[in-house]
Amino acid sequence: MISVIYKKEMLELIRDKKTLVFMILLPLLIFPALFGALAVFASHSIKQEQTRTLTYVVTGATEQNPVISKLAEQTDFKLYQGDMPNDIASLIRHGKIDFWLDISQEYTGEMAGNQQSQWQLYYNNASGVNSAKYRVERIVADINTQLTETKLIALGLDAENISGVLTPIKLINKDIAEEKESLGSKLGGLVAYILLPLCLLGAIYPAVDIAAGEKERGTLESLLITPSTRLDLVMGKFLTVFTASFISAFSALFSLAFWSFVFAQGFAIDIIAKIVGTLGLFDLTLALMMMLPLVMSVSALVLCISIYAKNFKEAQNFMAPLSFLIFVPLIAAMMPGIELNWQWAFVPVSNVALAIKEILKGQGDTILLFTVWSSQLVAAVALIAFATFWFKRESVLFRT
Amino acid sequence: MLQLNNINKRFRLKDAKQSNTLCATDPRVSGRFFYALKDINIHCTAGQVVALLGANGAGKTTLLRVLSTALQADSGDICIDGQAVAKDLVYYRKSIGFLSGSTGLYARLTGFENLRYFGELYGLKAQALDTRINELVEQLQMTDFIHRRFDDYSTGMKQKVAIARAVLHQPKWVILDEPTTGLDIKAREVILSFIEGLKIQGVGVIFSTHDLSEVERLCEQVFVIDQGQVQFAGELQQLIQQGAGNLYQSVLSYMEQSA
Numbered sequence: 001m002i003s004v005i006y007k008k009e010m011l012e013l014i015r016d017k018k019t020l021v022f023m024i025l026l027p028l029l030i031f032p033a034l035f036g037a038l039a040v041f042a043s044h045s046i047k048q049e050q051t052r053t054l055t056y057v058v059t060g061a062t063e064q065n066p067v068i069s070k071l072a073e074q075t076d077f078k079l080y081q082g083d084m085p086n087d088i089a090s091l092i093r094h095g096k097i098d099f100w101l102d103i104s105q106e107y108t109g110e111m112a113g114n115q116q117s118q119w120q121l122y123y124n125n126a127s128g129v130n131s132a133k134y135r136v137e138r139i140v141a142d143i144n145t146q147l148t149e150t151k152l153i154a155l156g157l158d159a160e161n162i163s164g165v166l167t168p169i170k171l172i173n174k175d176i177a178e179e180k181e182s183l184g185s186k187l188g189g190l191v192a193y194i195l196l197p198l199c200l201l202g203a204i205y206p207a208v209d210i211a212a213g214e215k216e217r218g219t220l221e222s223l224l225i226t227p228s229t230r231l232d233l234v235m236g237k238f239l240t241v242f243t244a245s246f247i248s249a250f251s252a253l254f255s256l257a258f259w260s261f262v263f264a265q266g267f268a269i270d271i272i273a274k275i276v277g278t279l280g281l282f283d284l285t286l287a288l289m290m291m292l293p294l295v296m297s298v299s300a301l302v303l304c305i306s307i308y309a310k311n312f313k314e315a316q317n318f319m320a321p322l323s324f325l326i327f328v329p330l331i332a333a334m335m336p337g338i339e340l341n342w343q344w345a346f347v348p349v350s351n352v353a354l355a356i357k358e359i360l361k362g363q364g365d366t367i368l369l370f371t372v373w374s375s376q377l378v379a380a381v382a383l384i385a386f387a388t389f390w391f392k393r394e395s396v397l398f399r400t
Numbered sequence: 401m402l403q404l405n406n407i408n409k410r411f412r413l414k415d416a417k418q419s420n421t422l423c424a425t426d427p428r429v430s431g432r433f434f435y436a437l438k439d440i441n442i443h444c445t446a447g448q449v450v451a452l453l454g455a456n457g458a459g460k461t462t463l464l465r466v467l468s469t470a471l472q473a474d475s476g477d478i479c480i481d482g483q484a485v486a487k488d489l490v491y492y493r494k495s496i497g498f499l500s501g502s503t504g505l506y507a508r509l510t511g512f513e514n515l516r517y518f519g520e521l522y523g524l525k526a527q528a529l530d531t532r533i534n535e536l537v538e539q540l541q542m543t544d545f546i547h548r549r550f551d552d553y554s555t556g557m558k559q560k561v562a563i564a565r566a567v568l569h570q571p572k573w574v575i576l577d578e579p580t581t582g583l584d585i586k587a588r589e590v591i592l593s594f595i596e597g598l599k600i601q602g603v604g605v606i607f608s609t610h611d612l613s614e615v616e617r618l619c620e621q622v623f624v625i626d627q628g629q630v631q632f633a634g635e636l637q638q639l640i641q642q643g644a645g646n647l648y649q650s651v652l653s654y655m656e657q658s659a
Contacts, residue, residue: 004520008509015508218502222565225468225498226521227490394472395412 001228005236009210013244022205023244027198027252049131055080055096056132057088060103066143067103074139092124099123099132114151191287191360192353193330194256195249199295200326202248203302204319207241211306212315220397234303234388241299249291253284287356290369293376294352298326300383304390310399329353340364345371348379402467402573402604407440407476409466428628436462438628440476444606444621446572449599451615451636452608453651454625460608461501463625464577467606468498480572494522497566497574503558504565507551511542511561514550515568522569529568536564539597541590556587563591567598574598576607580614592617612647624654631655 013019057080061068071077080097091097102120104110110117119140123132145166152162214220223233302319309315326349332338333353340354351372358364390396410433428435437459444450452460465471467478469489478485478492485492505514512533519529537546540560545553550561559579567574579595580588595618598605609615615622615636622639624632631654632639636647643650 001521004517008506008513008517011513012506012508217507218500219504219506221465221468221470221500221502222498222504222518223521224470225493225496226518227493227523228521398471400411400414 001232002235002239005228005232006239009206009236009240010243013206013209013240016209019205019209019244023202023248024251026201027248028255050135051076052131053078054098054132054135057084057091057097057100058103059088059100060105060107061101062108065103065107066146067101067139070139070143077135089122092122098130099136101136111147190334191256192356193334195252195287195291195356196294196326196330196349196353197323198252199245199249199291200298200302200323203241203245203295203299204316204322206244207237207299207302207306208309208312208315208319210237210240211303212309212312215307215309215397216311224397230391231388234384234391238299238303238384238387241303242296245295245299246292249288249295253288257281257284283360283362286359290352290355290359290373293373293380294349296380297348297376297383300380300387304383304387307387307390308396308399325349333357340368340372342368342371346375348376352376401446401479401481402442402444402606403479404440404442404463404467405476405479407437407463407466407473407478408435409437409462409471409473410435426627436628437466437473440625440628440630442623442630442633444573444604446604447599447602448620449595449605449607449618450621450623451619452606452623452625453610453612453615454608455655458625458655459628460625461577462628464498464575464606464608465500467575468496468500469493470498470500494569495572497569497571499562499566499574499576499579501577503562505550505558505562508549510549511546511553511557511564512537514561515546515564518565519568524569532568532570533564536568540564540594556583556590559583559587559591563594567603571603573604573606576605578608578610580609580611612651616647624651626655 013023053076055078056071058068058071072079080091082091082096085091088100088102092100100122102122104117104119107117109115121133121136123130125133148166149159149162152165153159157165214223302322305318305322306315309318329347329349330353332347333344333350338344338350338354340351340358344354345351345368355364355369355372358369413429413432413434426434428438440463442463452463454460462471466473469485469492480492480495483491505511506517509517515533515536516529519533524532537543540563542557542560542564545557546561550558553561559582563576563579566576576595579591583591592614595605595607599618605618619636622632622634622636623630624639639650640647643653
């Protein structure tokens, strides 16, 4: 009986264009395309910002000031040649220059007296990606090093010992994390962050359609009076929602791999090529397996919510807060320093996200991973049992 | 024989406000409950066509839904052939066919697929099911459209498929909630003839209607329900006689008695 219900529900779902869009097309095309486009756009914008020619104004400096010659040497810096107003900052506001460096008038005296000279750097970083500060700081750092070396040599220090005086201790970082571990840690949270909401999205529409939708269209009653048991009904519908949700996740993973390959090959983006080379198909399959019981829980939950709703619209309203139930633990799992342990293993959603992170790092503790998987499975079975109980209640099925 | 003994059904009202509003207009409201059916006793003889008459909101649909097992009575019991339904719900469900106010069929499936689905749910084997569907397609004149999607159907076509769905598994009793409402003359005639055919085959039919000509044409037994209670139970002829030969007057008088 379950297979009869399941086959019919799937047939109806496949014939519904809206479901196909949410279940397959969205995860397959739109999201990865959107993320890919964003990645390309962001990378292009940052690169462009770092290499674009900056127009500048320097005030208070004499011709001898090293910053004048240093800035003039740079091919990607251009001195502003226009009229100079009293309010030089207005040139930044009107986009005529990128920065204004105001040198201390006392610079020569300060240097002679071994005093610190303070310069003001004006720029506009409202966009958040203005590179003027970073690029000028680099130039000033070079001048600082040169000036310090000159002063130390003048004080009689041997040129070879200068680095020992300037930086008595230098910390040399040796990160022993393998590339896979490092990438897995960074990407693990992100993969879960993309996949789990897609699972939810893939489950919501079919659940609304085959529960609240059936109520609204008046087909539920014909189904309730057949000899099939409520468990048959719930299982048939649950399997349909689960399949839709799983297809969403699978489509997302497939497209993630596909689009990563396309971007890596076609656009020669280093980071994507690195990801494709580091994360194997086995890891992604394991990640998908880890999600199975969570997808089951989500499917059972959305089915319970949907059958409680009076109609399609109410069901959709009820589903909105459900996103928080997914996103909050997902964000928690993405926090730096949060690792899978025995406490986190029992926190729904977070545990799966953390487990996926561990799998992609290639470091998962088998017992811990199995605990996460089985605890989610227990939750899924409990939710299916609740859905069956819920489907037996007249006050739920015929709620007015 | 299909018997309903002391059936009661109440619905919990949403809130006190709804209770207060309804309480002023409907005597069936008491506290936070709406008493939809009160002590319903109905005995239907096998193979007869039974009409349920009453005004809108009288309780006919609730009664039919209880009979179909879509709703559960709060008290009382339903018996089929002397056996309580609660003892073997599956047997009872296989013994009845129900057509609710809506067609209860799936818009994205064809008429044929709808019938096949419900046939499988009733446990019919593939070959027997196909034979039965073809038989009904012919009887209800559905050949031209049965393989088209249900959402493309006219009201009459939908109702024909819905009736076919209700009788697909060859039940002993067929329960129909206003089966001819909204149909054109031709579709209505096909359905009334089909009910007559059921009667000839010895299938019992219980149906609600507002059309007294249908009652006169088809029924032996009539129940008039008002405000959740049976006001009249008996033979059609008896009811006609009470209205001095006028069925309309007679039914109306039972409705006015409780008004």
